Amino acid sequence: xxxxxxxxxxxxxxxxxxxxxxxxxxxxxxxxxxxxxxxxxxxxxxxxxxxxxxxxxxxxxxxxxxxxxxxxxxxxxxxxxxxxxxxxxxxxxxxxxxxxxxxxxxxxxxxxxxxxxxxxxxxxxxxxxxxxxxxxxxxxxxxxxxxxxxxxxxxxxxxxxxxxxxxxxxxxxxxxxxxxxxxxxxxxxxxxxxxxx
Amino acid sequence: xxxxxxxxxxxxxxxxxxxxxxxxxxxxxxxxxxxxxxxxxxxxxxxxxxxxxxxxxxxxxxxxxxxxxxxxxxxxxxxxxxxxxxxxxxxxxxxxxxxxxxxxxxxxxxxxxxxxxxxxxxxxxxxxxxxxxxxxxxxxxxxxxxxxxxxxxxxxxxxxxxxxxxxxxxxxxxxxxxxxxxxxxxxxxxxxxxxxx
Amino acid sequence: xxxxxxxxxxxxxxxxxxxxxxxxxxxxxxxxxxxxxxxxxxxxxxxxxxxxxxxxxxxxxxxxxxxxxxxxxxxxxxxxxxxxxxxxxxxxxxxxxxxxxxxxxxxxxxxxxxxxxxxxxxxxxxxxxxxxxxxxxxxxxxxxxxxxxxxxxxxxxxxxxxxxxxxxxxxxxxxxxxxxxxxxxxxxxxxxxxxxx
Amino acid sequence: xxxxxxxxxxxxxxxxxxxxxxxxxxxxxxxxxxxxxxxxxxxxxxxxxxxxxxxxxxxxxxxxxxxxxxxxxxxxxxxxxxxxxxxxxxxxxxxxxxxxxxxxxxxxxxxxxxxxxxxxxxxxxxxxxxxxxxxxxxxxxxxxxxxxxxxxxxxxxxxxxxxxxxxxxxxxxxxxxxxxxxxxxxxxxxxxxxxxx
DNA sequence: AATGAATGAGCCTTCATTCAT
DNA sequence: AATGAATGAAGGCTCATTCAT
Numbered sequence: 001x002x003x004x005x006x007x008x009x010x011x012x013x014x015x016x017x018x019x020x021x022x023x024x025x026x027x028x029x030x031x032x033x034x035x036x037x038x039x040x041x042x043x044x045x046x047x048x049x050x051x052x053x054x055x056x057x058x059x060x061x062x063x064x065x066x067x068x069x070x071x072x073x074x075x076x077x078x079x080x081x082x083x084x085x086x087x088x089x090x091x092x093x094x095x096x097x098x099x100x101x102x103x104x105x106x107x108x109x110x111x112x113x114x115x116x117x118x119x120x121x122x123x124x125x126x127x128x129x130x131x132x133x134x135x136x137x138x139x140x141x142x143x144x145x146x147x148x149x150x151x152x153x154x155x156x157x158x159x160x161x162x163x164x165x166x167x168x169x170x171x172x173x174x175x176x177x178x179x180x181x182x183x184x185x186x187x188x189x190x191x192x193x194x195x196x197x
Numbered sequence: 198x199x200x201x202x203x204x205x206x207x208x209x210x211x212x213x214x215x216x217x218x219x220x221x222x223x224x225x226x227x228x229x230x231x232x233x234x235x236x237x238x239x240x241x242x243x244x245x246x247x248x249x250x251x252x253x254x255x256x257x258x259x260x261x262x263x264x265x266x267x268x269x270x271x272x273x274x275x276x277x278x279x280x281x282x283x284x285x286x287x288x289x290x291x292x293x294x295x296x297x298x299x300x301x302x303x304x305x306x307x308x309x310x311x312x313x314x315x316x317x318x319x320x321x322x323x324x325x326x327x328x329x330x331x332x333x334x335x336x337x338x339x340x341x342x343x344x345x346x347x348x349x350x351x352x353x354x355x356x357x358x359x360x361x362x363x364x365x366x367x368x369x370x371x372x373x374x375x376x377x378x379x380x381x382x383x384x385x386x387x388x389x390x391x392x393x394x
Numbered sequence: 395x396x397x398x399x400x401x402x403x404x405x406x407x408x409x410x411x412x413x414x415x416x417x418x419x420x421x422x423x424x425x426x427x428x429x430x431x432x433x434x435x436x437x438x439x440x441x442x443x444x445x446x447x448x449x450x451x452x453x454x455x456x457x458x459x460x461x462x463x464x465x466x467x468x469x470x471x472x473x474x475x476x477x478x479x480x481x482x483x484x485x486x487x488x489x490x491x492x493x494x495x496x497x498x499x500x501x502x503x504x505x506x507x508x509x510x511x512x513x514x515x516x517x518x519x520x521x522x523x524x525x526x527x528x529x530x531x532x533x534x535x536x537x538x539x540x541x542x543x544x545x546x547x548x549x550x551x552x553x554x555x556x557x558x559x560x561x562x563x564x565x566x567x568x569x570x571x572x573x574x575x576x577x578x579x580x581x582x583x584x585x586x587x588x589x590x591x
Numbered sequence: 592x593x594x595x596x597x598x599x600x601x602x603x604x605x606x607x608x609x610x611x612x613x614x615x616x617x618x619x620x621x622x623x624x625x626x627x628x629x630x631x632x633x634x635x636x637x638x639x640x641x642x643x644x645x646x647x648x649x650x651x652x653x654x655x656x657x658x659x660x661x662x663x664x665x666x667x668x669x670x671x672x673x674x675x676x677x678x679x680x681x682x683x684x685x686x687x688x689x690x691x692x693x694x695x696x697x698x699x700x701x702x703x704x705x706x707x708x709x710x711x712x713x714x715x716x717x718x719x720x721x722x723x724x725x726x727x728x729x730x731x732x733x734x735x736x737x738x739x740x741x742x743x744x745x746x747x748x749x750x751x752x753x754x755x756x757x758x759x760x761x762x763x764x765x766x767x768x769x770x771x772x773x774x775x776x777x778x779x780x781x782x783x784x785x786x787x788x
Numbered sequence: 789a790a791t792g793a794a795t796g797a798g799c800c801t802t803c804a805t806t807c808a809t
Numbered sequence: 810a811a812t813g814a815a816t817g818a819a820g821g822c823t824c825a826t827t828c829a830t
Contacts, residue, residue: 012789031318033230037825047791049827058825121228124366131367148393155364155382156391162363163356169321170328170355185352193390194353196345209814234800244816249801406810425712427624431804441812443806452804515622518760525761542787549776550785552761553754560753561746563715564722579746587784588747590739603793628821638795643822 016054018044023061028114032062032121062120069109069116070126076102077133084144091146092191096183102164103172103179110173117165127165131157160190213251215241220258225311229259229318259312266306266313267323273299274330281341288343289388293380299361300369300376307370314362324362328354357387410448412438417455422508426456426515456514463503463510464520470496471527478538485540486585490577496558497566497573504567511559521559525551554584607645609635614652619705623653623712653706660700660707661717667693668724675735682737683782687774693755694763694770701764708756718756722748751781 022043026035037058041051055061080098082091106113116126131154138153163186171177177185219240223232234255238248252258277295279288303310313323328351335350360383368374374382416437420429431452435445449455474492476485500507510520525548532547557580565571571579613634617626628649632642646652671689673682697704707717722745729744754777762768768776 015789036823048825049792050790052826053789127363128367145393147391151386151391152382155368155379156386158363158367159360159383159386162359162361164359165363166324166355166359167352170325171352182352185349186356189348189353189356189387189390191390191392193386193388194344194348195388196342212814233798245800246802246817247815250814255800409810430802442804443812444810446805447810521757522761539787541785545780545785546776549758549762549773550780552757553777553780556753556755556757557750558753560718560749560756564719564749565746576746579743580750583742583747583750583784584780585784585786587780587782588738588742589782590736606793627819639821640796640823641794644793649821 012054015044015046015050019046019051019054020061020064024065024111024115027062027065027119028111031119062115065112065115066120066122066126069112070129072105073102073116073126073130074133076105077130077137080134081137082141082144082146084140086146088146092187095191096180096187099164099186100179100183103168103182106168107172107179113168113173117168127161131161134160156190160186163190209251212241212243212247216243216248216251217258217261221262221308221312224259224262224316225308228316259317262309262312263317263319263323266309267326269302269309270299270313270323270327271330273302274327274334277331278334279338279341279343281337283343285343289384292388293377293384296361296383297376297380300365300379303365304369304376310365310370314365324358328358331357353387357383360387406448409438409440409444413440413445413448414455414458418459418505418509421456421459421513422505425513456509459506459509460514460516460520463506464523466499467496467510467520467524468527470499471524471531474528475531476535476538476540478534480540482540486581489585490574490581493558493580494573494577497562497576500562501566501573507562507567511562521555525555528554550584554580557584603645606635606637606641610637610642610645611652611655615656615702615706618653618656618710619702622710653711656703656706657711657713657717660703661720663696663703664693664707664717664721665724667696668721668728671725672728673732673735673737675731677737679737683778686782687771687778690755690777691770691774694759694773697759698763698770704759704764708759718752722752725751747781751777754780 019040023035023040026040026043029035035058037048037051041048055064076098080095080102082094082098086094117123120126134157135153138147138151138157141147142149142151142153167177167182167186171182172179216237220232220237223237223240232255234248235245237258238245248258252261273295277292277299279291283291314320317323331354332350335344335348335354338344339346339348339350364374364379364383368379369376413434417429417434420434420437429452431442431445435442445455449458470492474489474496476488480488511517514520528551529547532541532545532551535541536543536545536547561571561576561580565576566573610631614626614631617631617634626649628642629639631652632639642652646655667689671686671693673685677685708714711717725748726744729738729742729748732738733740733742733744758768758773758777762773763770
């Protein structure tokens, strides 16, 4: 006998994954409080008790999504540190590359991004960790001589995160601009400023 | 935050103002959903029905706070447009001045700021309006010759708001830095960038 | 000094009468529970405490209206008893006359009628009293020889009240027919029936 | 009225039916506004949320009861139309039969009757629909020759409903008289009137 | 692996009524 | 005669979570 007739989702992992996916979308769209367990399971064609088979409670599934996002973000931040032996002529290009990668991930995972950046109460933890990592990178990079010695790397790191956060919302998730364009814009601005000289 | 022992039945306007003040603090601290009307009135030494004497419902008082903040922000943005006849040597100084004013308001009204920037579901409306106003300013200012002709004013405006939003949270409200310092940092960064040239 | 400048309603009786009138209309339109003291006083341009200057509570003003109506109804019922020395040829005319009078009162006092007939929980008391009075009348009239000896006067009285109640609502208050017509119709029906003989 | 010790979690349909039954009784006894959801569920040995498992809200369960009654009433009215080939000698008997059926239903369902006739704000809709149906019947029956050509069928229909409504309350539900007697009384009165001729 | 049925806990809101002036 | 301000009391409804199968 093959597996036909098996109730859909009889594979627990599938049900779990489905719940995660649906929940991410609901949280992203409606926020934590307005998202009801009952709506999640309805969209996943499951019953409410099933939800508790896979997650301890509503908070737990939300945290799982938060963590998923946070871990990825840290990875990206780490990978974006500039190698010490770059030719100055490719510096901008290299920075753009790292940033673009990040933005492409965000664009491909809009629900997770919404949650991790805007909805999670602990969104600030994520951002704080990102800032720290980027500050470390910058300290290193300043030392290597890529940037001015007198920049306040903490403030620059904070600013970069602020910019990413804002543009992700207004340009990326709303599909106004492509990751590449946005990355270029950001890098241009932060490298050169807007003064006419 | 300010529950003096007011005589009951004294003055409607005072009760209303008190509720607004307490509510702002509660919303800022706990968010919209976790804030209970019952806690607000308790802290204001009033009964629950009294709340509904002054506000249609929980949503209404929250919106009033949102609006208060939004209107102020727009004012600041409008006032920050640079006059066309500035001496270039005072340009930075003048920009810092406007920004510092705004930051000082935010620092003095932390609850409202939390609400308007981070808690309100319509925080993005505020930011969008701010961006629009600043973009207009920038377009004007570029035209006058203060900044490079090739800057994407929309992106710069968005970036500025992102930076303000981020630094307000991480430096200003947490009292790590003074408005003046933050304003200087931001302006330095955006005017000159971080490249060493 | 004449009375100009005196606050309107400074005459207590006027305020009281106004409240009664407005209340009657509100009760008639919305029923007892949906009628709020606050709406009554608002329409009377008075404050809520003023209401309690004139009436013990919401129930009391309602009962006053109920009583007003009930007393009038009983009067009409009493006056409708037929004199013992009528000429048979004027019998119908005389009955119509009494009924028409009653209906004219109802038509002129639609709010009170609504309350007393349909809204009051004690509407049945009124009807019961009316039935009793009419039964007495009928017993007397049967005895005098105006009607068949074998009629169940209780049932006829009940029926008459039922008919009046129904036609008052569907024909009289909705202004479909005049009191005179309705009275004639009722009397025709009850005197002769609908059989073709 | 029927709180057997049902096993919890047994059967949704039973719970629903029980709620409907209990609610009917509560509404009949105390009216719509004084009936509390909390009392209904208490009598049904259920919790308050369970109520909302089966009914959208308090209004919905009331409307369901109203509809139940209205539909039945219309059925009875339709079934009471007289066949066109009756022998005149059995006419009265046949009319009584239809009316008695209706009254028996009312007597067996006193709660529903209270609600549909006296408590529902839309009681008048029911009565209006009944009147319409009966008027249709009468028009047809007059045409067949059962009744006088000059009767105002609208008024007779209204009167009949008024009588039924009144006697249902004062004689039937209070168990003063049997359906059969009441039906006979009504028919006698409407067919022949009370004049002595 | 899954669910029909049920509930504990809690919050918002409304209204009649009163206090103090 | 009148009212601005305030409240006690109560009821409807929602939601996350669990029991029993």
